[in-house]
Amino acid sequence: MKQVTAFASHFRLNALLCCSAAVLLSACGGTVTESQQSATAAQVSSDSGAVVPAPAPGDSAGLPDTAAGTASTAATAATATGAAADVRTQAFELNGYDSNPLESRAGQEEEGTSAPASTADGATRLLAASVATPATTYNYYVSPTGSDTAAGTKAAPFKTLARAAKAATRASTTVWVAPGTYAGGIKTTANGTASGRIYWVSTTKWGAKIVPPAQSANNSAWDNRGHYVSIIGFDVDGSKLGSGTKWVHGIYTGGSYNVIQGNRVHHLATTIPCNSAGGSAIGVDSYYKGVMGDVIGNVVHDIGPAGCTYVQGIYHSTSGSIKNNLVYRVGSAAIHLWHDATNIKIINNTVTSSVFGIIVGGGDFHFTSAGANNVFVYNNIVYDNKYGISEQGKTGTANRYANNLVFQNSTYNISLRNGLKATNTVSSNPLFAGYSRTAALPDYRLGNSSPAIGRGIATYAPATDIDGRPRNTSTGYDLGAYQH
16 A cells, blocks of 8 residues: 655545455455456455555654654553543543533633633524533634634634634634534644543534635545544535545544544545545544544445445544444445454444445554454444445454344345354344435434334443434334434
8 A cells, every 4th residue: 555645735545545445455456346346245254465564654744743743642641541531432422412511601701611602603502412512721713704813702703714723722622613614624733631622513513514615735624633632513515626636535533532423524525536545534543543533423425436445434443433323325335444443332323325334354554463353343224235244354353243233235244254243133124214325315213113123232332322312221222323
């Protein structure tokens, strides 16, 4: 896998995604034919081909000093604080969809206090099913009616995300973004801390829409290299391209302990050539030694050219979790683990209408050759893809697959390695409320007679579903992103 250094923001993801659907790509070579796919699918129990060496750490041109200098520290801290991070993540999920976090904060000011009851353009609350963020020491505001020469306060907000990124450089900071349309292609490098994260919040869920600028210099909507950063509630829409570089990546994070939550990433990279440059809607990367990346409650759809095996929905190559996401119509894999992916919980996701449903594997390693191990795949719905759940590349014996609905994946439903067997699999149509492979807004909620109702397990299950409905033992744990 070759290193790519020419990209203006020094984004390394073209190289990262070269071998995305590793087992089906012949050493990341040319076009993969249908017959090659079928032949490879029949051999998925064997090991994958030779691994192409990855670039040496730090070789990526222009890597910011902040990212390079803190990546090793964060990786080292990960070993000591991994258990604490799990507790923080669980608490974040438990409290993430409760009462409106803004209603009790009316009248408070910007600096040194929590968020106000309204944003600069009159948005009065976080939408239901958005995330309750804690009070932070510093707060900045962004509005389409603001000015980048303003102070970034509630009364005088910034106009662009890029300007806010220059201001939000301290731990315990929230950037409140009002509804409106904003040019993407931004890069954030500031670090929060375990006790003082940096939050980027759309004040109305999906109200802040990130679109390609008129003249794009970057191939990503948002490139985050900072640690302890949360990106919450944005709409990343790649459908209306300007001139310049086409976007092939939505939200990318290379730091540690980051959370990508409640966002919608869609119509991205649909017109790019299908080649090994690749792309993804949400990418969580190990290349800069990032660990513990959580992808929670996002909606990802219409990603990549149809049938292109190089463009992914959620692409994860380190430790962390993928929970409560809805992913459909992706050119390659809806959810794909690769590179140094390990210690990941893939729980309560709904994936459909893509080439691959869920791929668990490791290869083209950056820092370890252990392979994907300690991966828990529970309570997911994987329906109507070409391939269902599969292990590819190098995988371990501690992976577990339980209580998933896997049905109508045309080539195979489940293909595991190392003698592993899936347990309590539901092999029935999920009976969504309004399923369609082509409709603009299919309804993936569970119908009243769905076999996914009550078939899940509590282990690692999020406290709520993608819409904020509680999951608990009294109502039963449903499969997929939605609780009925």
